[in-house]
Amino acid sequence: MTKVTRLARVALPLVLVAIYATLAGARVVTNALRDANLLRVSVAACFALTAVGVLVAFVRSPVLRRPRTLVALGLVAAAYGGVVTPMDSPEEKLHFLEYGVVALLAFAAAPTGWSHGKRLVGAALFTLAAGWLDEGLQALLPTRYYDLRDVGFNALAGVMALAALEVVRRAAGNSRA
Numbered sequence: 001m002t003k004v005t006r007l008a009r010v011a012l013p014l015v016l017v018a019i020y021a022t023l024a025g026a027r028v029v030t031n032a033l034r035d036a037n038l039l040r041v042s043v044a045a046c047f048a049l050t051a052v053g054v055l056v057a058f059v060r061s062p063v064l065r066r067p068r069t070l071v072a073l074g075l076v077a078a079a080y081g082g083v084v085t086p087m088d089s090p091e092e093k094l095h096f097l098e099y100g101v102v103a104l105l106a107f108a109a110a111p112t113g114w115s116h117g118k119r120l121v122g123a124a125l126f127t128l129a130a131g132w133l134d135e136g137l138q139a140l141l142p143t144r145y146y147d148l149r150d151v152g153f154n155a156l157a158g159v160m161a162l163a164a165l166e167v168v169r170r171a172a173g174n175s176r177a
């Protein structure tokens with residue numbers, strides 16, 4: 001088992017616990033940010049920090065600094081922008097960060113003996129289940145509600161993150177990206 005796999009197997013449940021544990025209080029925080037006219041800025045800052053993190057990873061890796069890999073990254077960013085920008089709800093945009101991370105960690109935590117395709121499908125299905133559980137937990141909370149559309153956003157977020165991983169991996173020449 002690789003170091004990345006071990007790390008992902010520790011990080012994945014921690015990320016999920018953090019997501020699920022904040023369900024009850026998240027509405028209070030988002031409402032306070034909305035009332036202060038800071039919610040959209042805060043969500044934009046989350047996306048900007050994520051973009052900076054991705055760029056740092058690309059700059060630090062010689063394989064990822066190749067021009068065609070950078071073009072692939074630009075295409076991935078455009079795809080995310082095309083999906084996320086038109087969304088009205090800032091909270092729904094955050095699904096793409098939360099469940100994108102869940103999908104990537106699920107992929108990294110998948111058994112290394114599985115084929116690459118099986119790991120992608122397994123990670124996508126795991127993300128769908130984790131997002132559905134998220135909504136199921138919300139149905140139990142008096143301040144939240146179950147929204148099947150959010151289940152779709154969670155699944156789409158996971159699929160987009162896995163597709164982005166695959167696009168970058170292929171652009172990098174099928175090396176480990």
